Structures are given as structure tokens and as C-alpha cells.
Amino acid sequence: MSEKKFDYWQFFADDARRTGSELYARLAEGVRDDEALRAMTANARPGQPPANLLFGAVHFLLMHGAQHPLREFYADLGGTDSGDAFPAFRDFCHTHRDALLALIDTRVTNTNEVGRSAILHPGFRVAAEAPLYLIEIGPSAGLNMIWDSYGIRYRKEGRTAAVIAPDAPLVIDCELKGEKIPPTGQTPKIAGRVGLELNPVDLAHRDDRDWLRALMWPDQISRLDRLDKAIALFEKSKPEIRAGDALALLPEAMADAPQDAAICVYHTIAVYQFSTQMKETLDDILTVAGLRRPVTRLSFEMEELHVCELKLIRYRDGTKQERVLATAHPHGTWLEWTA
Numbered sequence: 215m216s217e218k219k220f221d222y223w224q225f226f227a228d229d230a231r232r233t234g235s236e237l238y239a240r241l242a243e244g245v246r247d248d249e250a251l252r253a254m255t256a257n258a259r260p261g262q263p264p265a266n267l268l269f270g271a272v273h274f275l276l277m278h279g280a281q282h283p284l285r286e287f288y289a290d291l292g293g294t295d296s297g298d299a300f301p302a303f304r305d306f307c308h309t310h311r312d313a314l315l316a317l318i319d320t321r322v323t324n325t326n327e328v329g330r331s332a333i334l335h336p337g338f339r340v341a342a343e344a345p346l347y348l349i350e351i352g353p354s355a356g357l358n359m360i361w362d363s364y365g366i367r368y369r370k371e372g373r374t375a376a377v378i379a380p381d382a383p384l385v386i387d388c389e390l391k392g393e394k395i396p397p398t399g400q401t402p403k404i405a406g407r408v409g410l411e412l413n414p415v416d417l418a419h420r421d422d423r424d425w426l427r428a429l430m431w432p433d434q435i436s437r438l439d440r441l442d443k444a445i446a447l448f449e450k451s452k453p454e455i456r457a458g459d460a461l462a463l464l465p466e467a468m469a470d471a472p473q474d475a476a477i478c479v480y481h482t483i484a485v486y487q488f489s490t491q492m493k494e495t496l497d498d499i500l501t502v503a504g505l506r507r508p509v510t511r512l513s514f515e516m517e518e519l520h521v522c523e524l525k526l527i528r529y530r531d532g533t534k535q536e537r538v539l540a541t542a543h544p545h546g547t548w549l550e551w552t553a
Contacts, residue, residue, distance in 0.1 A: 354426070408455070540553065
């Protein structure tokens with residue numbers, strides 16, 4: 215018996231519906247059955263997810279003033295129509311084909327979903343053996359570099375199960391699954407932080423900022439509001455982000471860590487875009503670094519459809535120890551702590 219062929223667009227539709235975006239679920243189902251629309255993403259950069267690029271490009275043009283009946287389906291732009299958006303979407307794509315292709319062919323999906331900080335908070339609490347020197351691979355605009363600026367409210371069955379920094383300017387809600395409560399004790403001390411990003415987002419540049427917003431789902435106003443609050447917080451601290459190939463920059467970044475700090479390299483749904491060779495190179499770099507001093511890696515990456523694993527990996531004296539701390543949704547909407 216042959217295996218059922220993976221349908222990317224149906225996968226995206228199912229996940230969008232599961233996480234509360236009926237708009238994008240319907241649009242993905244429409245694109246699934248429309249060869250011309252699927253072909254528009256053919257020249258995207260390698261490793262870029264087609265749905266995020268196409269939907270982000272459409273959203274971007276609408277945000278920049280494109281006038282079309284499709285606007286009536288985008289709640290963040292004042293739309294109130296909850297009917298079938300796909301006919302208008304298809305017409306918009308054909309009407310603005312050249313502008314959409316220019317965006318799809320040149321942009322990357324450097325989404326900066328701050329909901330993932332709800333997953334990072336307990337992970338860093340486990341990782342901290344000393345003040346943490348944090349190095350993020352692929353931080354996009356850097357909004358998860360300031361994870362400790364956000365409060366977290368873990369909820370279970372409609373009630374607050376645990377909370378971190380409830381008076382923070384931005385408090386992120388995260389639903390708990392399973393029986394365990396993630397660590398919520400004292401926030402680890404930070405000895406320094408730096409991001410390594412191939413395509414940094416310049417939040418001072420309107421197009422960069424708008425592209426970041428365009429990658430958010432337009433019928434999820436709370437996520438857009440959360441993004442704007444996170445950007446405002448980032449502007450107050452502006453941690454360093456070094457532009458370039460993360461693998462080339464990583465050894466020097468680790469060498470900059472104070473001797474009394476614990477090096478912690480982390481990434482959230484970024485390394486999935488690496489080739490197999492690049493993933494092996496990252497592992498080799500950290501193994502070699504671990505010969506000189508302990509190195510911790512916190513990895514939050516897709517392991518199966520709709521689910522990511524938070525892994526803690528320690529490199530020490532040529533050895534590598536790995537354990538899974540939790541599973542969670544890619545946007546950080548829910549977390550199941552298993553450690």
C-alpha cells in the first residue's frame with residue numbers, strides 16, 4: 215500500500231483552523247486547488263514556506279494601501295466580512311501578480327513570534343548553571359532576545375496555573391497541557407546577549423517593520439497587538455544583532471562570553487531552514503567549543519506536524535547530552551512540560 219502524499223496546503227489549512235484563523239484556513243484550501251496560485255511561489259528562496267510568503271505578500275500590499283474588496287475580510291484593516299474570502303483573494307492575486315511575485319521572490323519569512331518566549335522562559339531556567347551569555351541563531355528582529363522583558367501567564371482549563379512577572383508591560387498567555395507545571399522561579403541572570411541573523415529586520419525601516427507585521431495573521435488581532443508592544447519594548451534596549459552567516463559568526467560570539475558565564479546558544483524555528491550539512495556543522499562547532507568550556511543549547515524546532523520540541527543539549531568535554539523538556543505549538547499558544 216502506497217503512503218498518502220503529504221499535502222502542504224492542507225497541512226497549513228488544518229493548522230490555521232486549529233490555531234484560530236478561519237480566514238487563512240479557507241485561503242489555504244483555495245490555493246490547494248488552484249495551480250496558478252501555487253505556481254506563484256515557485257521562485258521563492260530555498261527553504262521558505264510558500265503559504266507564509268504568499269499570504270504575507272498579499273497582507274503587505276493591503277497594509278500599504280492596495281484598494282480591493284479583499285480588504286473587507288482583513289480584520290486588522292477594519293474589515294468585517296466573515297464569509298468566503300477566497301474568490302476575492304484569487305482576484306487580488308491576479309490583479310497584483312507582478313507586485314506579489316517581486317515580494318515572494320525576494321523576501322524571507324523571518325517571522326518574530328513573541329509567543330515563543332512563553333516556551334523559552336522555563337527552558338532558560340533549566341539551562342542556567344551560572345549567569346547566561348545568550349546567543350540566538352536567527353533572531354529576525356530580535357524580539358525573543360528580550361524574552362525576560364515579557365510576563366507569562368500559564369493557563370489551564372480556563373484558570374491561571376502559574377504566572378511570571380504579571381506586572382510586565384506585555385504579558386503573554388500560554389495554555390498548559392498535561393499534568394506538569396513548567397519552572398517559573400527566579401529569572402536567570404543575564405551576562406550578555408547577541409543575535410546572529412542572515413537577514414536582520416531593521417525596525418527603524420518602515421518596510422521591514424511592515425513586512426514583520428504582514429507575516430502575522432490578519433484575523434488574530436491579539437497577536438498583532440502583542441507584536442507592536444514587543445517592538446516598543448525592544449526599542450528601549452536594542453540588544454546587538456550581528457548580520458551574516460550564523461555558522462561563521464558563532465565561534466567568535468562564543469569567544470566573547472565572559473569566563474564566569476554559561477554560554478547558551480538557542481534558536482526558535484530557525485534551524486529547520488538549514489541543510490543537513492549545516493545542521494551537522496552547527497553540532498560540530500558546539501562540540502568543539504565544549505572541549506574548552508561547557509556549552510548549552512536550547513532548541514525549539516518542528517519535530518512533527520503542528521508540534522515543536524524544546525530540547526536542552528549540553529556539550530562538555532567532547533560529549534553531548536540531550537533531553538526533551540517540552541512539546542509546544544510553534545506559536546507558543548500551548549505548552550506541555552515533560553521534563
